[in-house]
Amino acid sequence: MSGPVPHIVIDAPYRSDVVASPTPEIGWRTETDTPGWLQSGAEVEVTRAGEVSSHRVDGRASTRIAWPFPPLAAREEVSLRVRVTGVDGAAGDWSEPRRIVAGFLAEGEWQAVTIGLAEPAENAQPAYLRTEFDVTGPVARATLYATALGVYQVAIDGVDVDDQVMKPGWTPYAHRTIHETTDVTRLLAEGRNAIGVRLAGAWATESFGFRENARPLYADQPRFAGQLLIEYADGSRRWIVTDASWQASSGPITASGLYAGEDYDARLALVDREGRGFAQAGYAAGGWAPVAELEALRTPEARVSPFVRRIEDLAVREVITTPSGKTVLDFGQNLVGRLRIRVSGPAGAVITLRHAEVLEHGELGTRPLRAAAATDHYTLAGGGAEEWEPEFTFHGFRYAEVDGWPGEFDPSAVTAVVIHSDMERTGWFEASHPLVNQLHENILWGLRGNFLYLPTDCPQRDERLGWTGDIQVFAPTASFLYDVRGFLDSWLRDLALEQVDGVVPFVVPNALGVARPAAAWGDAATIVPWVLHERYADVATVERQYPSMKGWADVLIRLAGPRRLWEGMFQFGDWLDPDAPPHLPANAKTDADIVASAYLFRSADAVARAAALLGKDDEAREYAQIAEEVRAAFLAEYVTPAGRMMSDAQTAYAMAIVFDIVPADQQEVLGARLAELTRLSGYRISTGFVGTPIIQDALTRTGNLETARRLLVQTENPSWLYPVTMGATTIWERWDSMLPDGSINPGEMTSFNHYALGAVGDWLHRVVAGLAPDAPGYERIRIQPRPLAEFDHAWAEHLTPYGTARAGWSRQDGVVRVEATVPPNTTAVVVLPDGRELEVGSGAHEWEVADTAPAAAASRIGLDSTLAAVIDDLEAYEAIGQVLEASSPEAAHGFRTHTKWSDARELGEALFMHAGPETQQEIAARLAELSAEREGATADA
Structure with missing residues (x-):
């Protein structure tokens, strides 16, 4: 170069x-x-x-x-x-x-009339719309602007104008609608032309809410508005707009819903006797009537977020015949999209496609879908090969049950089509641990499935809502893996529009109709804009969202009152703490008031930093002072002088450390207790939606990297890797969404594609691989890898606004080699594993340091060993478990899950509750063998 x-x-x-x-x-x-x-x-x-x-x-x-x-x-x-x-x-x-x-319209240019079926046969009736017009000369340019209350596709002379899916997506329709801007010059020809529109309800007509509260929020019927500008070569121009002259009809899409699925009757295809389709000029078939002019849509805005497209196809991996004789297809990956089928058969034959994420007892596991049927029907026209893919719905699934297939079934005739917002991939990670790699792949697929126009909680059941808490914790991970700036920028606009007197609703758009303050959920208003600034140097979004940020913080400050503590009110808290009963997901070990007050501090601090960034110095000082008052109140109320939290639970300690509420000189004490609690739980996860994204950072920052490693690589339930060992290909909503026996968690709320608990990905990128921004937008990069014991290597790569950055490490023969690539026009602060710190410029760099291995397990282990020594000695722990499992699986389970792994109790004492004398003797003998093997190996060395 x-x-x-x-x-x-x-x-x-x-x-x-x-x-x-x-x-x-x-x-x-x-x-x-x-x-x-x-x-x-x-x-x-x-x-x-x-x-x-x-x-x-x-x-x-x-x-x-x-x-x-x-x-x-x-x-x-x-x-x-x-x-x-x-x-x-x-x-x-x-x-x-x-x-x-x-791609925007000029002021006053939007003139389209909103149209739809005049006499729909039922609620949410799919519709087909058309008009014809003349092109009177050579066309220099033709631009289509279109939107819908619902979802649509436009074809001109039988050709779809683009490859987008489910457009224009979902926004708070009363406040904000989106138009697509499409260059259609190539589709126009001199003479007679036609426009055809396919239209369905999707989000606009769906019933939102839980159980008997579900109801349509926006409309009973879909409607469409659009206008085509033809600019002729001679400088003249003409608008073709939707108005009362257009025609409407029903057609082959006989029913369509996000939750229900789609029904298509190919016998009703809108084709005339000459073979012309309804979107072609000269089409002549009956059944069409004038459209109805409907209530106008809000003047739409140009799109700022990525389009949704078909991203990839997956073939059938396995055809399963279930115990009941059903045919089920396994695509090997939990995905979001729909099926494309190729089939031949008699007219009127109906193929039924049912979707689910998992199998239970060998059959399609549909219970977690709740009221979502997730079922598509295709009725054949007959007469030859037919191909079909639902157009205006999507499903979250790995498995699909096929019923009614005519003739012998060929698995190559069915393809899973993956759809999501077409964002640019910007982040990669790999480690030498295969299960951790699969965990990261699951995080990636969880993002893909839930980033479809807006960040949803889940893509499969009767929900699929923009839960604010989920994206608040996941935004850092998302911003590494994909360029999500435009995607989240668009969603934040909706968040601000949906705030009620500063209160952020639980979901955006607010399909539940509830606006009540909830810590960690409403704080998306303050945290997500700051993440965009940190990762993209995006000041514009912070500036636009600043009134929203300030409005939310002011709500919390008012609720806290002069005590500066947010107490006694509704909270989700540390949602889905693994110790919470399945039917009471908010019953966490960390008191909800501690969660609320910690987030009060975090939001006040975020507003102070945003004000300083924007040059609002007086407000910066005001909110910084409030944050300090909250900090003082939090420390006085919830942290003892000895460094114990009033909720002696991991989430409480993690928040106090990572949010920088506790002073630096006290963090090590809290970190030691956090590490102790983690060991006491057997290095199993003991946190929910709030604590899980930050516990690894809290451990790492306080010098407990080995504890963080044990927590990461744990495979027993609950843990990040337990779902991986169960075959998961996305992140689960619950740690035990599927139980070890293969049955689905009995709780009513269970999803197998929920990215919130995958927020650990950010720690993998920043800490394990060591690649992080050290200044907004990666203008300065921080390279600080932490080599994990028993890992051979790890690396991360990220396409920053300046170019590709990479950091990683590998170990061999007592040496750790650190490698880094710094993009042009940036610098990097490098902190090596031996503590050396230096600054480098762009280019490729490499360093070597001595490998510092963690302390080896004690050579001797026995019944008199402490429980802490046993849990820290994985080989001994597994040996004990094997003996117990052979004697009594129930006792083995109880020993693993109910033991507190304290350094003040001996193994023999704990076994008294789980094993009889013979089993205890067998364990003692097995541990003696292990000790002898170790002592022999030491002597040989």
């Missing part, structure tokens, strides 16, 4: 040159072989209407730069390029030009 080469980045939905703002933020990533390269300046050049303008950027700025030219006009197309100069004075070549298209 001869010199620095920049590549333009614009603020647009991924894989699009269409921008939603007249002043989009711009940036560039530079590639160069020059080590330690830093930018001294750049020239940005825009070509618009044949005229060239340029702008000079001084210094290192290369990300999220305010648009330096006059604002774009609606539909304006410009070309942007950049040339950078390094601090060494060497200028690079111009970048390849980047086309930018203004």
